Amino acid sequence: MKWSAFVALLWLALLAPAEAQTTQCPTATPGAISANCASDAFVTQSRGTLTPEAFAGLAACTSSNAGTTADVTDSTTETFGATITGGGSFHVLAYCNGTSWTVAGGGVSPGGGTVTSVGTAGLATGGPITGSGAVTVPAAVKSDQTTATSNAVAVTPGVQQFHPSAAKVWAEFTGSGTNGAQAINSSFNVASIIRTSAGNYTVTFTVSFTTIHYACFGASYAAGATNSFVNFGSALAGSINENFVNISGPAAFDPTSGASIVCFGTE
Numbered sequence: 001m002k003w004s005a006f007v008a009l010l011w012l013a014l015l016a017p018a019e020a021q022t023t024q025c026p027t028a029t030p031g032a033i034s035a036n037c038a039s040d041a042f043v044t045q046s047r048g049t050l051t052p053e054a055f056a057g058l059a060a061c062t063s064s065n066a067g068t069t070a071d072v073t074d075s076t077t078e079t080f081g082a083t084i085t086g087g088g089s090f091h092v093l094a095y096c097n098g099t100s101w102t103v104a105g106g107g108v109s110p111g112g113g114t115v116t117s118v119g120t121a122g123l124a125t126g127g128p129i130t131g132s133g134a135v136t137v138p139a140a141v142k143s144d145q146t147t148a149t150s151n152a153v154a155v156t157p158g159v160q161q162f163h164p165s166a167a168k169v170w171a172e173f174t175g176s177g178t179n180g181a182q183a184i185n186s187s188f189n190v191a192s193i194i195r196t197s198a199g200n201y202t203v204t205f206t207v208s209f210t211t212i213h214y215a216c217f218g219a220s221y222a223a224g225a226t227n228s229f230v231n232f233g234s235a236l237a238g239s240i241n242e243n244f245v246n247i248s249g250p251a252a253f254d255p256t257s258g259a260s261i262v263c264f265g266t267e
Contacts, residue, residue, distance in 0.1 A: 050093075055086030058094070058101060066098030079103060079116060123154050146266060161188075162267065168214070169205050169263035175244070175254040185258075199244040199252025201259075207267050208238035214265025220244050220255035228253065 050071035058070055076088030084094050084101045095104035118135065120127030126135045140153040145162035160166060171187035175195065182193045182201065191206045218230035227247040234241040242261055246253045 052091070055084055055094075055101070061096035061099060061101045063098045065096050068096050069104060070094040070096075070101070072101070075103065077103060123152065164264075164266070166264075167262050168207075168209065168265055168267050169203070169216075170261065171203065172258065172260045173201075174258050175201065175256050177254040177256055195254070196241075197252070199254055201242045201244075202234075202239055203242055203261055204239040205263075208236075209263075209265045209267055210237065211266070212237055214263055216240060216242075216261060216263040218242050218261045219259065220253075221258040230259075 050069065052071045052073045054074050055072050058072070059065060070093075071091075072084060072086075072094045073091050074086050074088050075084045075090040075092045075094070076086070077084065078090040078092055080103055082103050084092065084103060093104045094101045096102075116130065118127055118129040118133075120129075120135055123137050124135050125138075126133055129135070138153045140150065140155045140159050142159055142162045144150045144153050145155070145159050146164070148164055155163075161168060167188070169189045171184055171190040171193065173182050173184045173187075173193050176182055177195075177198075179195045179197070182195055184190060184193055189206045191204045194202045194204070196202055212235050214235075216232050216235075218232070220228055220230060229245055229247065231243050231245065232240050233243060240263070242259070244253055244255050244259065245251070
């Protein structure tokens, strides 16, 4: 290699920009900030790995080390920008702003993070909560259900049935062919089903309708009575008669294989 070429390469090496590094003193581990360092000189070094340490091991934050960072394992806070003190359980990234060490990132504690603010939206009210408080979700009452217009309340099981679209009465039962109380297999808002005569059953409601103007539908499952129908009569606010008729007779019959009733209206 010619001497002129060697000199040129040497100048290029000398003029090449140095890698940015951060450490508190020339002998410190790259990226570590220690109060035990004998020198206050700071060199920028971005390729080093921060060494986790307790807050007590950090040098005091002053204008001379402003802009440096540290890995603190015992911060008492994880709130971004908050001033750090030691003795806590949060593992955070610390930043020296020239006056104080502050939280720049992280926020991991053995028991999980801390929620600092709770917002509310939709049906929930009461937010944002930054300290203590309660989130409230208004519950629908019977009048909300019967009017069926509100979009600002939550429906609970206790009032769901008061909505106009909900069945107020339903039952599946077996007609025994004998007068008296019949076996109710499953039901809602049905106090009793009584056979009064062949094919005639009085269904009494636990909670009455507000008027006699409600709608009921029924069915029978009687074998051999394919040409049959169900009609209703003697409607009262608190009861209704369900009648089963075989058109082939025509004659009343008992739904010994099972029957049902469903009613809609206002309670």
